[in-house]
Amino acid sequence: MNTPDGSRPTPTAPAPPSQSTTPFDPDLVGAMANAMFGEAFAPPARGATPAQGLSAPPVAASGGMPGPSSAPGAGAFPAPAPPFAAPPSAPAMPSAAAPFAAPPGSNPIAVMPPPSPAAGPSRPAAAPEGSDRSSFYWMPAEGPPGRCATGGDLSTAFASSAVQGIPRLDAPAEAEASRATEGRGLGFPLPMTPSSIGDLLLAGAFPSPPPTAVPPGASAAPSYFGSGASAAPYFLQGTASPTAPAAPAASSGAFDVHAVRKDFPALQQTVHGRPLVWLDNAATTQKPRQVIDAIVRFYERDNSNIHRAAHELARRATDAYENARDIVRRFLGAGSAEEIVFARGTTEAINLVAQTWGRQSVRAGDEILLTTLEHHANIVPWQMLARETGAVLKVVPITDRGEVVLEEYARLLGPKTRLAGFPQVSNALGTILPVREMAAMAHRHGARVLVDGAQSVPHLRAGVQDVDADFFVFSGHKVYGPTGIGALYAKKELLGTMPPWQGGGSMIRTVTFEQTTYSDPPAKFEAGTPNIGDAVGLGAAIEYVERIGIDQIAAHEQALLEYATERMKEVPGLRMIGTAPEKASVLSFVLEGARVEDVGRHLDAEGIAVRAGHHCAMPTMQRYGLTGTVRPSLGLYNTKEDVDALVTALHRYRHV
Numbered sequence: 001m002n003t004p005d006g007s008r009p010t011p012t013a014p015a016p017p018s019q020s021t022t023p024f025d026p027d028l029v030g031a032m033a034n035a036m037f038g039e040a041f042a043p044p045a046r047g048a049t050p051a052q053g054l055s056a057p058p059v060a061a062s063g064g065m066p067g068p069s070s071a072p073g074a075g076a077f078p079a080p081a082p083p084f085a086a087p088p089s090a091p092a093m094p095s096a097a098a099p100f101a102a103p104p105g106s107n108p109i110a111v112m113p114p115p116s117p118a119a120g121p122s123r124p125a126a127a128p129e130g131s132d133r134s135s136f137y138w139m140p141a142e143g144p145p146g147r148c149a150t151g152g153d154l155s156t157a158f159a160s161s162a163v164q165g166i167p168r169l170d171a172p173a174e175a176e177a178s179r180a181t182e183g184r185g186l187g188f189p190l191p192m193t194p195s196s197i198g199d200l201l202l203a204g205a206f207p208s209p210p211p212t213a214v215p216p217g218a219s220a221a222p223s224y225f226g227s228g229a230s231a232a233p234y235f236l237q238g239t240a241s242p243t244a245p246a247a248p249a250a251s252s253g254a255f256d257v258h259a260v261r262k263d264f265p266a267l268q269q270t271v272h273g274r275p276l277v278w279l280d281n282a283a284t285t286q287k288p289r290q291v292i293d294a295i296v297r298f299y300e301r302d303n304s305n306i307h308r309a310a311h312e313l314a315r316r317a318t319d320a321y322e323n324a325r326d327i328v329r330r331f332l333g334a335g336s337a338e339e340i341v342f343a344r345g346t347t348e349a350i351n352l353v354a355q356t357w358g359r360q361s362v363r364a365g366d367e368i369l370l371t372t373l374e375h376h377a378n379i380v381p382w383q384m385l386a387r388e389t390g391a392v393l394k395v396v397p398i399t400d401r402g403e404v405v406l407e408e409y410a411r412l413l414g415p416k417t418r419l420a421g422f423p424q425v426s427n428a429l430g431t432i433l434p435v436r437e438m439a440a441m442a443h444r445h446g447a448r449v450l451v452d453g454a455q456s457v458p459h460l461r462a463g464v465q466d467v468d469a470d471f472f473v474f475s476g477h478k479v480y481g482p483t484g485i486g487a488l489y490a491k492k493e494l495l496g497t498m499p500p501w502q503g504g505g506s507m508i509r510t511v512t513f514e515q516t517t518y519s520d521p522p523a524k525f526e527a528g529t530p531n532i533g534d535a536v537g538l539g540a541a542i543e544y545v546e547r548i549g550i551d552q553i554a555a556h557e558q559a560l561l562e563y564a565t566e567r568m569k570e571v572p573g574l575r576m577i578g579t580a581p582e583k584a585s586v587l588s589f590v591l592e593g594a595r596v597e598d599v600g601r602h603l604d605a606e607g608i609a610v611r612a613g614h615h616c617a618m619p620t621m622q623r624y625g626l627t628g629t630v631r632p633s634l635g636l637y638n639t640k641e642d643v644d645a646l647v648t649a650l651h652r653y654r655h656v
């Protein structure tokens with residue numbers, strides 16, 4: 001968005017905080033509450049069901065998981081709800097209730113339509129268009145027409161002083177709130193405190209909408225808290241959930257890369273006066289609007305610490321976090337969400353394995369077998385372990401084309417091999433390794449297998465059970481998710497016997513100064529407050545990929561890789577590094593007589609982002625007698641036009 005003077009606001013200059021235009025006024029609130037809630041609006045008994053006094057909550061026609069949208073860029077925030085206007089059939093509200101219209105910018109969840117006389121005393125109340133659907137709405141079973149209330153997400157409702165007519169129950173206002181509502185009720189016993197509201201929520205005093213149908217591909221994981229009226233996890237409760245992103249533009253049929261591109265705000269910019277051509281996907285991917293929105297939505301509505309507190313936001317955040325774990329499980333083809341440990345990314349996940357399983361299982365003289373294709377993240381942690389334990393690192397060579405020499409791999413495996421580690425796809429060359437075969441070979445020697453999936457998950461099916469990996473690791477940011485989140489998959493029987501890594505909160509069952517007992521996995525390996533918001537973002541990213549379909553993505557990228565490989569042959573003096581027949585995404589090359597950094601800088605000046613250097617794979621570079629390569633790498637949103645721009649820019653570089 002441009003500023004009035006036409007300049008673009010800088011990302012580092014956030015808008016100043018807005019000033020509240022509707023300061024909380026307890027007297028006004030009290031007067032309005034008197035007008036709004038009559039004696040007949042009886043508090044329900046604790047644990048009341050809808051039949052006992054509360055109507056069933058709405059399943060609004062537009063509620064539920066957002067349906068697939070073919071609109072490009074779908075997934076933007078819903079437009080702010082317009083102030084609610086009573087339908088023509090509604091009886092006139094008492095004048096004091098006029099502030100039912102939510103002021104601009106307010107949360108409309110407390111604004112309810114009065115019932116139409118024909119509707120009967122108890123009926124589902126439809127949430128106003130665009131309102132927050134995580135809230136519960138009901139009409140009193142009895143009560144004068146026009147009287148209505150809101151419940152459910154009460155902490156949000158009451159914390160918002162902009163929601164007029166509803167007392168605020170935060171600590172300073174609690175006394176006024178009780179006074180204002182005494183004897184009239186908001187549908188639950190007085191005195192009300194935030195904790196009693198939390199109790200009521202968890203006891204199911206407020207009805208949850210029945211679970212909406214789970215769309216194909218969506219998770220049906222149980223709620224973390226999982227019982228009573230709240231059994232439906234919040235992400236299935238008709239909410240525009242952070243884990244239920246709008247469908248990507250391409251989900252409606254054939255893969256349309258131009259429609260997909262519209263989901264990625266970062267791709268819409270110019271760099272150095274040229275349209276950005278993002279060919280640095282092996283380093284990190286751009287994020288679709290659906291992922292960005294999921295993260296924003298999480299922080300705007302659901303932010304809470306997880307697993308401990310007994311309140312609505314904790315429940316939502318916990319559900320969202322655990323739902324993301326289940327999405328990762330599904331994405332990797334794992335059997336159980338208990339086999340998924342969230343980590344900062346691939347690097348942290350490998351360190352976790354080396355420092356827990358490795359310290360426990362690797363002894364002096366044992367061998368750790370790696371390949372020449374390793375990223376440093378799958379070298380250094382094992383080197384550190386070897387130094388600590390006296391174990392030995394062994395390395396499988398590669399061919400000139402960049403393939404693992406399987407005969408050498410077979411020869412190097414032996415009874416001393418404790419671990420074989422290899423990437424599913426090489427980050428420096430793009431080689432796809434025969435990981436299933438390699439895992440089977442290692443298992444025949446009793447070795448454990450760690451597959452580095454950092455470069456594979458954006459391009460092909462991981463299939464951890466099919467591969468029979470003991471450990472599988474990946475980073476969210478390489479698969480259209482946020483940085484700072486990734487996961488370790490480990491077979492249940494391994495996780496169960498591995499000692500913890502970091503100690504702290506969340507990973508314990510009991511603590512005394514004498515001794516600590518640990519939680520079961522995966523919590524045992526997730527000490528401290530995890531990266532909840534980015535786990536939610538990762539879930540949204542995976543769902544985005546799943547909705548397009550990993551096979552569609554692979555087909556698109558393979559066609560583009562072949563096209564690019566052919567076109568790049570036209571550039572004089574260009575030599576591809578890594579020419580294995582099975583490749584994904586990566587087009588590493590050197591230009592005769594040119595420094596890779598200079599080529600990278602030249603491409604940048606033309607708006608083309610590539611990586612130039614050793615790609616954290618120095619041993620791979622050394623294999624070719626190089627210190628680095630130029631590495632364009634393809635993602636799902638790249639086009640033939642991107643490749644053409646690259647080739648044209650390389651021709652120009654040759655002629656400069």
Ligand SMILES: Cc1ncc(COP(=O)(O)O)c(C=O)c1O
Nearest residue numbers: 345346347375377427454455475
């Ligand atoms: C094959 C491979 N392994 C590991 C990593 C490290 O990933 P992260 O830096 O996200 O931990 C990368 C990153 O480029 C990679 O390509």
